[in-house]
Amino acid sequence: MGSAQSALNFGAGPAKLPREVLEDVQKEFLSYQDSGMSLIEMSHRGKEYSKINKDAQAIIRELLNVPDNYKILFMQGGGCGAFAAVAMNLINRTGSADYAVTGTWSGKAAKEAAKYGEVNLVFPKADKPGSIPDQSTWKMNPNASYVYYCDNETVDGVEYSFIPETNGIPLVTDMSSSIMTKKLDISKFGCIFGGAQKNIGPSGVVVVIIREDLLGNPMKCCPSVFDFTHISKENSVHNTPATFSVYVMEKVLQWIKRNGGLDEMEKQSKQKSDLLYNTMVESNSFYTCPIDENARSRMNVPFRIAGGDDKLEELFLVEAEKLRMYQLKGHRSVGGIRASLYNAVSLEDVQLLVKFMKEFQKSHGSN
Known part of the structure; x- marks a missing residue:
């Protein structure tokens, strides 16, 4: 096991990427499509990145079978930025939200959301993470703006084997470490987000999949870079996006498609x-x-x-x-x-x- 090729990376994120993708990126790095320039030097509004942006959205829609009434956004700020963005975009509906805290990241998300509205923990926070209470025991608020959970807790090693039932309240989930690892019925969710740096790319870009009817009502304090409605209108190029991260991500998604x-x-x-x-x-x-x-x-x-x-x-x-x-x-x-x-x-x-x-x-x- 002596070569660089044989190093085994079991990191939680940034994590291992397919070697053939990295080799492809390496070949194109100095001169993207024989342009004589690296992609990282090119305008985010040029034809090259515009195609990457379009193709990345299309392959996500294809792989996850995303319905037409959902928008696919590329944002920055990591999962932590998305914790705030979710609340600032969605909690305004009723002023409160339900949170299922099963570990480190859902706990941080609930704490962030509490800055913008009332947070109801649907079950008491456990002294030691490692379990998911049966949903029949959850104490849910029928007037919640949304119900939030973390599909896979990267730190704690806890993953949901089911999709929570919310009786019509929009369901929001952090899938940073499980997106593109299993099939999903997207129509059961109001919003899905995930940082790319685990299963689908390098750090720098967050994928947000949001149902159209949930757009249009952000809090006044919501910055434009976190405003789902604005980012959707601007097709994820409101400001300079993480062009290189989106470029690599699109290649990883194509690798997933090629590999079954x-x-x-x-x-x-x-x-x-x-x-x-x-x-x-x-x-x-x-x-x-x-x-x-x-x-x-x-x-x-x-x-x-x-x-x-x-x-x-x-x-x-x-x-x-x-x-x-x-x-x-x-x-x-x-x-x-x-x-x-x-x-x-x-x-x-x-x-x-x-x-x-x-x-x-x-x-x-x-x-």
């Missing part, structure tokens, strides 16, 4: 995550996952070694890096180990990780 689309991405994500979770089960508790079985993420798999032995976990990371396995350290707020299994992470990558885990247990586990 969302059917294949979903099938592979199950294979990869099942392999890793089954390895833990077979380890006789040497490796353990703290997440409830019905809420375990396919994308981000946190685990502890020997019940949370810090020294052993540090050794695991050191030995993994010797084998060119990178970014396996758990988030600073959680600790332990975390393997992120996004679309560009292959089954072979996970098989090599599992092989190392078994060898590490043989060397350091008690008999």
Whole structure:
């Protein structure tokens, strides 16, 4: 495993991108389409970027089967910017919103939204993330402007296996770490957003899919760069967009299409995550996952070694890096180990990780 090509990147984001996409970008970097200029030097209003912008929207619409009454926007500010943008664009309808807090990012989103209106937590925030309460226990506000949840908690390793029922109230979800990994009925959502830097591209661009009837009523304090209505009218070029990020993202989305689309991405994500979770089960508790079985993420798999032995976990990371396995350290707020299994992470990558885990247990586990 000595070449740069064989480095295994299990990072949570920015994350691994398909190598063939990176090689394609490399070829075009100095002279985009034989123009003699790099794309990063070109006007965002020129014909080259205008085509990329149009094509990126079209491939998202195709892959996710987005209905005609939804707009696709490209914005900046990351997921954190979108936390504020969602509230400033949507909470004005009634002045309040329902939030399901299942981990770090939904917690941050609820805190941000509370700056702009009343936030109702549909269930008490758990002392330790790792579960999703049954929806029959949720205490929802029938007058909420929207219901918000995070489909996959990147830090905590919690993923929804269902789409919440809201009885007609617009449903908003953060899909930063799960977008383009499974098929969705888009019509069940009022708004979906996701930072690109996990499954579909580099950091710098946020994809927003918003139902048209939810446009047109932002708060007066909403800046134009976060105003969904304005960004839609300007076709995502109100100001200079993250042109390079959108360019790479469009290539990654075409790679997804060539490689079987969302059917294949979903099938592979199950294979990869099942392999890793089954390895833990077979380890006789040497490796353990703290997440409830019905809420375990396919994308981000946190685990502890020997019940949370810090020294052993540090050794695991050191030995993994010797084998060119990178970014396996758990988030600073959680600790332990975390393997992120996004679309560009292959089954072979996970098989090599599992092989190392078994060898590490043989060397350091008690008999």
